[in-house]
Amino acid sequence: PPAEGDHDEL
Amino acid sequence: MNIFWLTGDLSHLAAIVILLLKIWKTRSCAGISGKGQLLFALVFTTRYLDLLTSFISLYNTSMKLIYIACSYATVYLIYMKFKATYDGNHDTFRVEFLVVPVGGLSFLINHDFSPLEILCTFSIYLESVAILPQLFMISKTGEAETITTHYLFFLGLYRALYLVNSIWRFYFEGCFDLIAVVAGVVQTILYCDFFYLYITKVLKGKKLSLPA
Numbered sequence: 001p002p003a004e005g006d007h008d009e010l
Numbered sequence: 011m012n013i014f015w016l017t018g019d020l021s022h023l024a025a026i027v028i029l030l031l032k033i034w035k036t037r038s039c040a041g042i043s044g045k046g047q048l049l050f051a052l053v054f055t056t057r058y059l060d061l062l063t064s065f066i067s068l069y070n071t072s073m074k075l076i077y078i079a080c081s082y083a084t085v086y087l088i089y090m091k092f093k094a095t096y097d098g099n100h101d102t103f104r105v106e107f108l109v110v111p112v113g114g115l116s117f118l119i120n121h122d123f124s125p126l127e128i129l130c131t132f133s134i135y136l137e138s139v140a141i142l143p144q145l146f147m148i149s150k151t152g153e154a155e156t157i158t159t160h161y162l163f164f165l166g167l168y169r170a171l172y173l174v175n176s177i178w179r180f181y182f183e184g185c186f187d188l189i190a191v192v193a194g195v196v197q198t199i200l201y202c203d204f205f206y207l208y209i210t211k212v213l214k215g216k217k218l219s220l221p222a
Contacts, residue, residue: 007057
């Protein structure tokens with residue numbers, strides 16, 4: 001899962 | 011990335027491009043809420059500040075840049091190039107009633123009390139209600155051009171697809187962003203009435219007009 005604060009979505 | 015995420019992004023892109031092309035081809039922004047477009051430009055600006063601090067992928071960076079560029083181009087066309095066609099008399103939604111509470115909420119409920127994260131949260135909350143000036147304008151004039159309804163359809167569809175993406179990521183990646191999901195549900199609900207009119211009228215070849 002992506003790290004918190006990692007905004008991979010648009 | 012999954013199919014709902016990708017089609018959500020493409021639907022969002024389609025909406026933005028449809029609106030830009032509509033204004034450009036007809037040389038007119040009649041029926042389009044300039045205030046709404048200013049809000050979307052603000053949404054993209056505050057959300058994509060992480061372009062300066064983190065790199066996720068070439069896809070992510072280029073889409074963010076395209077969204078920002080298109081939203082500013084749209085604002086430019088409405089308020090500068092085709093200003094004479096802008097229907098300001100019907101674009102009377104009080105945006106401060108959205109921006110101020112949403113700003114307060116983003117300070118209170120966020121993932122991390124840091125400037126970038128607060129601005130990003132602000133953008134998520136603001137995006138969920140940013141369509142209201144446009145819907146308000148349609149309710150005032152009682153009608154919308156068919157191409158404008160296509161724009162609204164893709165804009166609404168995008169967030170609905172993102173909700174499915176959130177469910178997908180919860181099951182298959184174990185990640186869940188409550189703020190994005192709640193805002194996404196609010197955003198999608200605001201489109202429901204429009205979706206109904208779009209399916210029952212526009213897709214059957216009729217113009218979207220509201221009863222007087």
